[in-house]
Amino acid sequence: MLSSTSNIKRALRTELRERRRNLTATERDGATEAFTANLIALTTSKSARRVACYLSAQNEPNTRPFLNWAAANGVETLFPISREDGLLDWAHGDGSTEITGLFGMPEAVGEPLGPIAINDVDLIIVPAAAVDETGMRMGWGRGYFDKTLGSMQKCPPVYAVIYDDELLDAVPREVHDQPVDGVVTPTRILTF
Template identity: 35%
Template sequence: MPDLTRTAKLALRDQLLAARRRIPVLELGEGARATAAHLLATEEVRRAATVAAYVSVSHEPGTGPLLEALAAAGTRVLLPVVLPGMDLDWAAYAGPEDLRAARGLLEPAGARLGVDAVAGADVVLVPGLAVGADGTRLGRGAGCYDRALERVPHGTFTCVVLHRGELLDAVPAEAHDRPVRAAVTPDGVVRLAAGS
Protein backbone atom coordinates (compact mmCIF):
# COMPACT_ATOMS: atom_id res chain seq x y z
CA MET A 1 0.00 0.00 0.00
CA PRO A 2 1.46 3.42 -0.92
CA ASP A 3 2.42 5.86 1.82
CA LEU A 4 -0.25 8.55 1.35
CA THR A 5 1.55 11.17 3.45
CA ARG A 6 4.75 10.81 1.46
CA THR A 7 2.79 10.96 -1.81
CA ALA A 8 0.96 14.10 -0.62
CA LYS A 9 4.29 15.72 0.29
CA LEU A 10 5.75 14.98 -3.14
CA ALA A 11 2.74 16.44 -4.91
CA LEU A 12 2.76 19.59 -2.77
CA ARG A 13 6.52 20.03 -3.26
CA ASP A 14 6.10 19.81 -7.04
CA GLN A 15 3.33 22.41 -6.96
CA LEU A 16 5.27 24.83 -4.74
CA LEU A 17 8.52 24.50 -6.71
CA ALA A 18 6.66 25.18 -9.96
CA ALA A 19 5.12 28.31 -8.41
CA ARG A 20 8.54 29.50 -7.24
CA ARG A 21 9.99 29.20 -10.73
CA ARG A 22 7.36 31.69 -11.93
CA ILE A 23 8.40 34.43 -9.47
CA PRO A 24 10.05 37.33 -11.36
CA VAL A 25 13.65 38.17 -10.41
CA LEU A 26 12.68 41.73 -9.41
CA GLU A 27 10.08 40.33 -7.01
CA LEU A 28 12.68 37.97 -5.52
CA GLY A 29 14.97 40.91 -4.70
CA GLU A 30 12.18 43.03 -3.25
CA GLY A 31 10.98 40.08 -1.20
CA ALA A 32 14.46 39.43 0.20
CA ARG A 33 14.78 43.03 1.38
CA ALA A 34 11.28 43.06 2.93
CA THR A 35 11.86 39.71 4.65
CA ALA A 36 15.16 40.94 6.09
CA ALA A 37 13.50 44.11 7.42
CA HIS A 38 10.74 42.10 9.14
CA LEU A 39 13.20 39.70 10.76
CA LEU A 40 15.55 42.47 11.87
CA ALA A 41 12.58 44.18 13.56
CA THR A 42 11.72 41.14 15.72
CA GLU A 43 12.87 41.24 19.32
CA GLU A 44 14.41 37.77 19.03
CA VAL A 45 16.67 38.72 16.12
CA ARG A 46 17.53 42.15 17.54
CA ARG A 47 18.69 40.56 20.82
CA ALA A 48 20.43 37.53 19.27
CA ALA A 49 24.17 37.14 19.72
CA THR A 50 24.17 34.15 17.32
CA VAL A 51 21.83 33.44 14.43
CA ALA A 52 21.89 30.17 12.49
CA ALA A 53 20.78 30.93 8.94
CA TYR A 54 21.50 29.72 5.40
CA VAL A 55 22.44 31.10 1.99
CA SER A 56 19.49 31.10 -0.38
CA VAL A 57 19.92 29.81 -3.92
CA SER A 58 17.85 29.92 -7.10
CA HIS A 59 14.19 30.81 -6.44
CA GLU A 60 14.35 30.38 -2.66
CA PRO A 61 13.34 33.43 -0.61
CA GLY A 62 16.46 35.57 -0.57
CA THR A 63 18.66 35.71 2.52
CA GLY A 64 21.52 37.89 1.19
CA PRO A 65 20.28 41.23 2.59
CA LEU A 66 19.60 39.60 5.95
CA LEU A 67 23.05 37.98 6.19
CA GLU A 68 24.76 41.26 5.34
CA ALA A 69 22.68 43.22 7.88
CA LEU A 70 23.35 40.71 10.64
CA ALA A 71 27.08 40.70 9.93
CA ALA A 72 27.15 44.51 9.84
CA ALA A 73 25.40 44.61 13.23
CA GLY A 74 28.08 42.35 14.72
CA THR A 75 25.79 39.33 15.07
CA ARG A 76 27.57 35.99 14.78
CA VAL A 77 26.01 34.09 11.89
CA LEU A 78 26.32 30.33 11.50
CA LEU A 79 25.73 28.73 8.11
CA PRO A 80 25.19 25.05 7.35
CA VAL A 81 27.55 22.68 5.61
CA VAL A 82 25.83 19.55 4.27
CA LEU A 83 27.60 16.36 5.36
CA PRO A 84 27.63 13.15 3.27
CA GLY A 85 24.91 11.55 5.47
CA MET A 86 22.65 14.61 4.93
CA ASP A 87 23.24 16.00 8.41
CA LEU A 88 24.34 19.62 8.89
CA ASP A 89 27.65 20.83 10.24
CA TRP A 90 28.03 24.59 10.85
CA ALA A 91 30.63 27.28 10.20
CA ALA A 92 30.74 31.02 10.89
CA TYR A 93 29.78 33.39 8.09
CA ALA A 94 32.74 35.54 7.06
CA GLY A 95 31.15 37.39 4.15
CA PRO A 96 30.07 36.50 0.61
CA GLU A 97 33.67 36.08 -0.57
CA ASP A 98 34.06 33.18 1.91
CA LEU A 99 31.27 31.10 0.32
CA ARG A 100 31.93 28.16 -1.96
CA ALA A 101 29.67 26.09 -4.17
CA ALA A 102 28.92 22.56 -2.96
CA ARG A 103 26.04 20.24 -3.96
CA GLY A 104 24.24 23.13 -5.66
CA LEU A 105 24.39 25.24 -2.49
CA LEU A 106 26.67 27.95 -1.15
CA GLU A 107 28.54 26.95 2.01
CA PRO A 108 31.05 28.76 4.22
CA ALA A 109 34.67 27.75 3.74
CA GLY A 110 35.68 28.37 7.38
CA ALA A 111 36.40 25.97 10.22
CA ARG A 112 33.67 23.46 11.01
CA LEU A 113 32.02 23.84 14.39
CA GLY A 114 30.22 20.49 14.58
CA VAL A 115 26.63 19.37 14.19
CA ASP A 116 25.74 20.55 17.71
CA ALA A 117 26.78 24.18 17.07
CA VAL A 118 23.19 25.00 16.06
CA ALA A 119 22.14 24.33 19.68
CA GLY A 120 24.02 27.48 20.74
CA ALA A 121 22.15 29.80 18.38
CA ASP A 122 19.63 32.25 19.82
CA VAL A 123 17.67 32.24 16.54
CA VAL A 124 17.47 29.48 13.93
CA LEU A 125 16.26 30.43 10.45
CA VAL A 126 15.45 27.50 8.18
CA PRO A 127 14.48 27.07 4.55
CA GLY A 128 11.22 25.46 3.57
CA LEU A 129 8.64 25.25 0.83
CA ALA A 130 5.61 25.80 3.06
CA VAL A 131 4.44 25.73 6.66
CA GLY A 132 1.13 24.86 8.28
CA ALA A 133 -0.60 26.84 11.03
CA ASP A 134 0.64 24.25 13.56
CA GLY A 135 4.29 24.96 12.65
CA THR A 136 4.79 21.85 10.51
CA ARG A 137 7.37 22.77 7.89
CA LEU A 138 7.55 21.17 4.46
CA GLY A 139 11.16 20.97 3.33
CA ARG A 140 12.76 19.42 0.28
CA GLY A 141 12.65 15.91 1.69
CA ALA A 142 16.23 15.15 2.74
CA GLY A 143 15.57 15.66 6.47
CA CYS A 144 18.66 17.85 7.03
CA TYR A 145 16.81 20.53 8.93
CA ASP A 146 14.63 18.10 10.89
CA ARG A 147 17.87 16.60 12.24
CA ALA A 148 19.25 20.06 13.02
CA LEU A 149 16.02 21.19 14.71
CA GLU A 150 16.19 18.15 17.01
CA ARG A 151 19.35 19.69 18.50
CA VAL A 152 17.82 23.13 19.09
CA PRO A 153 16.71 23.73 22.71
CA HIS A 154 12.99 24.10 23.35
CA GLY A 155 12.00 27.77 23.38
CA THR A 156 14.56 28.88 20.79
CA PHE A 157 13.06 31.13 18.11
CA THR A 158 12.89 28.91 15.02
CA CYS A 159 11.54 30.50 11.87
CA VAL A 160 11.02 29.26 8.31
CA VAL A 161 11.68 31.76 5.50
CA LEU A 162 9.01 31.67 2.79
CA HIS A 163 7.50 33.46 -0.17
CA ARG A 164 3.99 34.87 -0.13
CA GLY A 165 1.37 32.16 -0.51
CA GLU A 166 3.44 29.48 1.24
CA LEU A 167 1.72 29.84 4.62
CA LEU A 168 -0.92 27.11 4.46
CA ASP A 169 -3.61 25.88 6.81
CA ALA A 170 -1.85 22.50 6.99
CA VAL A 171 0.92 20.52 5.32
CA PRO A 172 1.32 16.73 5.32
CA ALA A 173 3.39 15.60 8.32
CA GLU A 174 5.38 12.55 9.33
CA ALA A 175 6.67 11.58 12.77
CA HIS A 176 10.20 12.90 12.07
CA ASP A 177 9.02 16.39 11.05
CA ARG A 178 10.05 19.08 13.54
CA PRO A 179 7.82 22.15 13.90
CA VAL A 180 8.98 25.76 13.84
CA ARG A 181 7.68 28.60 15.99
CA ALA A 182 7.28 31.22 13.27
CA ALA A 183 7.32 31.96 9.55
CA VAL A 184 8.47 35.08 7.72
CA THR A 185 7.41 36.23 4.27
CA PRO A 186 7.77 39.62 2.56
CA ASP A 187 4.48 40.49 4.31
CA GLY A 188 5.78 39.95 7.86
CA VAL A 189 6.44 37.50 10.66
CA VAL A 190 3.67 35.10 11.69
CA ARG A 191 3.79 33.28 15.04
CA LEU A 192 2.64 29.68 14.70
CA ALA A 193 0.91 27.26 17.05
CA ALA A 194 4.22 25.45 17.72
CA GLY A 195 5.38 28.60 19.50
CA SER A 196 2.57 28.68 22.02
Protein backbone atom coordinates in the same frame (compact mmCIF):
# COMPACT_ATOMS: atom_id res chain seq x y z
CA MET B 1 8.35 2.21 -1.80
CA LEU B 2 7.25 5.73 -0.86
CA SER B 3 4.33 6.26 1.51
CA SER B 4 1.27 8.16 0.30
CA THR B 5 2.36 11.09 2.52
CA SER B 6 5.76 11.11 0.81
CA ASN B 7 4.06 11.17 -2.60
CA ILE B 8 1.78 14.05 -1.54
CA LYS B 9 4.81 15.97 -0.24
CA ARG B 10 6.71 15.37 -3.46
CA ALA B 11 3.81 16.70 -5.57
CA LEU B 12 3.39 19.75 -3.33
CA ARG B 13 7.12 20.51 -3.46
CA THR B 14 7.00 20.36 -7.26
CA GLU B 15 4.14 22.87 -7.30
CA LEU B 16 5.89 25.20 -4.85
CA ARG B 17 9.17 25.08 -6.80
CA GLU B 18 7.28 26.01 -9.96
CA ARG B 19 5.59 28.95 -8.23
CA ARG B 20 8.97 30.24 -7.08
CA ARG B 21 10.48 29.83 -10.54
CA ASN B 22 7.62 31.86 -12.02
CA LEU B 23 8.23 34.93 -9.84
CA THR B 24 9.31 37.96 -11.86
CA ALA B 25 12.55 39.81 -11.10
CA THR B 26 10.48 42.72 -9.80
CA GLU B 27 8.53 40.41 -7.46
CA ARG B 28 11.76 38.81 -6.22
CA ASP B 29 13.43 42.18 -5.60
CA GLY B 30 10.43 43.50 -3.69
CA ALA B 31 10.20 40.33 -1.64
CA THR B 32 13.94 40.41 -0.87
CA GLU B 33 13.67 43.93 0.50
CA ALA B 34 10.68 42.95 2.63
CA PHE B 35 12.25 39.67 3.83
CA THR B 36 15.36 41.60 4.85
CA ALA B 37 13.40 44.18 6.84
CA ASN B 38 11.42 41.45 8.61
CA LEU B 39 14.49 39.31 9.37
CA ILE B 40 16.21 42.36 10.86
CA ALA B 41 13.10 43.16 12.91
CA LEU B 42 12.91 39.54 14.16
CA THR B 43 16.60 39.42 15.08
CA THR B 44 16.33 42.76 16.88
CA SER B 45 13.13 41.80 18.74
CA LYS B 46 14.76 38.58 19.97
CA SER B 47 17.97 40.46 20.96
CA ALA B 48 19.79 37.75 19.02
CA ARG B 49 23.56 38.19 18.94
CA ARG B 50 24.27 34.74 17.49
CA VAL B 51 22.12 33.41 14.65
CA ALA B 52 22.12 30.23 12.57
CA CYS B 53 20.95 30.98 9.03
CA TYR B 54 21.07 29.24 5.67
CA LEU B 55 22.59 30.67 2.50
CA SER B 56 19.72 30.94 0.06
CA ALA B 57 19.74 29.10 -3.25
CA GLN B 58 18.57 30.72 -6.48
CA ASN B 59 14.81 30.25 -6.04
CA GLU B 60 14.70 30.57 -2.25
CA PRO B 61 13.84 33.75 -0.38
CA ASN B 62 17.09 35.75 -0.53
CA THR B 63 18.83 35.84 2.85
CA ARG B 64 22.03 37.54 1.65
CA PRO B 65 21.04 41.18 2.35
CA PHE B 66 20.04 40.13 5.87
CA LEU B 67 23.37 38.32 6.30
CA ASN B 68 25.20 41.45 5.16
CA TRP B 69 23.28 43.45 7.77
CA ALA B 70 24.12 40.87 10.44
CA ALA B 71 27.84 41.02 9.62
CA ALA B 72 27.81 44.84 9.65
CA ASN B 73 25.99 44.94 12.99
CA GLY B 74 28.05 42.42 14.96
CA VAL B 75 25.55 39.55 14.81
CA GLU B 76 27.59 36.36 14.70
CA THR B 77 26.24 33.95 12.10
CA LEU B 78 26.61 30.20 11.79
CA PHE B 79 25.95 28.57 8.44
CA PRO B 80 24.92 24.95 7.84
CA ILE B 81 27.21 22.57 5.97
CA SER B 82 25.58 19.34 4.76
CA ARG B 83 27.35 16.13 5.63
CA GLU B 84 27.01 12.84 3.80
CA ASP B 85 25.74 11.16 6.99
CA GLY B 86 22.62 13.36 6.97
CA LEU B 87 23.75 15.70 9.73
CA LEU B 88 24.62 19.38 9.56
CA ASP B 89 27.97 20.82 10.52
CA TRP B 90 28.13 24.53 11.23
CA ALA B 91 30.71 27.11 10.23
CA HIS B 92 31.33 30.80 10.65
CA GLY B 93 31.20 32.65 7.39
CA ASP B 94 30.84 36.11 5.97
CA GLY B 95 27.61 35.37 4.10
CA SER B 96 29.19 36.01 0.73
CA THR B 97 32.10 33.56 0.38
CA GLU B 98 30.60 30.25 -0.60
CA ILE B 99 31.03 26.98 -2.40
CA THR B 100 28.59 24.54 -3.96
CA GLY B 101 27.92 21.88 -1.35
CA LEU B 102 26.13 18.56 -1.48
CA PHE B 103 23.02 18.56 -3.66
CA GLY B 104 24.22 21.71 -5.47
CA MET B 105 23.25 24.05 -2.64
CA PRO B 106 25.37 27.06 -1.62
CA GLU B 107 27.37 26.57 1.58
CA ALA B 108 29.65 28.84 3.55
CA VAL B 109 33.40 28.47 3.43
CA GLY B 110 34.77 27.92 6.90
CA GLU B 111 36.18 25.46 9.37
CA PRO B 112 33.43 23.01 10.40
CA LEU B 113 32.53 23.49 14.05
CA GLY B 114 30.57 20.24 14.41
CA PRO B 115 26.85 19.53 14.73
CA ILE B 116 26.55 20.78 18.32
CA ALA B 117 27.80 24.30 17.53
CA ILE B 118 24.18 25.30 16.87
CA ASN B 119 23.31 24.74 20.53
CA ASP B 120 24.69 28.17 21.43
CA VAL B 121 22.69 30.36 19.04
CA ASP B 122 19.86 32.73 20.01
CA LEU B 123 17.80 32.27 16.83
CA ILE B 124 17.61 29.73 14.01
CA ILE B 125 16.44 30.76 10.53
CA VAL B 126 15.60 27.83 8.25
CA PRO B 127 14.43 27.35 4.68
CA ALA B 128 11.09 25.70 4.00
CA ALA B 129 8.88 24.71 1.12
CA ALA B 130 5.78 25.51 3.17
CA VAL B 131 4.55 25.88 6.73
CA ASP B 132 1.03 25.35 8.00
CA GLU B 133 -1.03 27.35 10.45
CA THR B 134 0.09 25.16 13.38
CA GLY B 135 3.78 25.73 12.64
CA MET B 136 4.44 22.38 10.97
CA ARG B 137 7.27 22.87 8.48
CA MET B 138 7.64 20.98 5.25
CA GLY B 139 11.21 21.15 3.99
CA TRP B 140 12.65 20.18 0.63
CA GLY B 141 12.95 16.47 1.41
CA ARG B 142 16.43 15.75 2.69
CA GLY B 143 15.62 15.96 6.42
CA TYR B 144 18.76 17.83 7.52
CA PHE B 145 16.98 20.54 9.48
CA ASP B 146 14.43 18.10 10.91
CA LYS B 147 17.27 15.95 12.29
CA THR B 148 19.05 18.97 13.71
CA LEU B 149 15.99 20.48 15.36
CA GLY B 150 14.77 17.12 16.62
CA SER B 151 18.09 16.40 18.33
CA MET B 152 18.39 19.69 20.22
CA GLN B 153 17.69 19.54 23.96
CA LYS B 154 17.24 23.29 24.36
CA CYS B 155 16.21 24.80 21.05
CA PRO B 156 16.09 28.58 20.59
CA PRO B 157 13.27 30.10 18.52
CA VAL B 158 13.15 28.67 14.97
CA TYR B 159 11.65 30.70 12.12
CA ALA B 160 11.13 29.53 8.54
CA VAL B 161 11.44 31.98 5.65
CA ILE B 162 8.65 31.52 3.10
CA TYR B 163 6.58 33.50 0.63
CA ASP B 164 3.09 34.51 1.77
CA ASP B 165 1.33 31.92 -0.40
CA GLU B 166 3.43 29.15 1.19
CA LEU B 167 1.66 29.52 4.54
CA LEU B 168 -0.93 26.78 4.10
CA ASP B 169 -3.90 25.49 6.09
CA ALA B 170 -2.10 22.14 6.48
CA VAL B 171 1.01 20.39 5.19
CA PRO B 172 1.53 16.63 4.95
CA ARG B 173 3.36 15.39 8.02
CA GLU B 174 5.58 12.42 8.74
CA VAL B 175 6.89 11.30 12.12
CA HIS B 176 10.34 12.91 11.66
CA ASP B 177 9.01 16.36 10.67
CA GLN B 178 9.71 19.19 13.10
CA PRO B 179 7.60 22.30 13.68
CA VAL B 180 8.90 25.86 13.74
CA ASP B 181 8.06 28.65 16.17
CA GLY B 182 7.15 31.09 13.44
CA VAL B 183 7.55 32.27 9.87
CA VAL B 184 8.99 35.31 8.17
CA THR B 185 7.24 36.32 4.96
CA PRO B 186 7.52 39.49 2.89
CA THR B 187 4.46 40.93 4.63
CA ARG B 188 4.78 39.74 8.24
CA ILE B 189 6.45 37.91 11.05
CA LEU B 190 4.08 35.31 12.47
CA THR B 191 4.74 33.49 15.74
CA PHE B 192 2.78 30.32 16.43
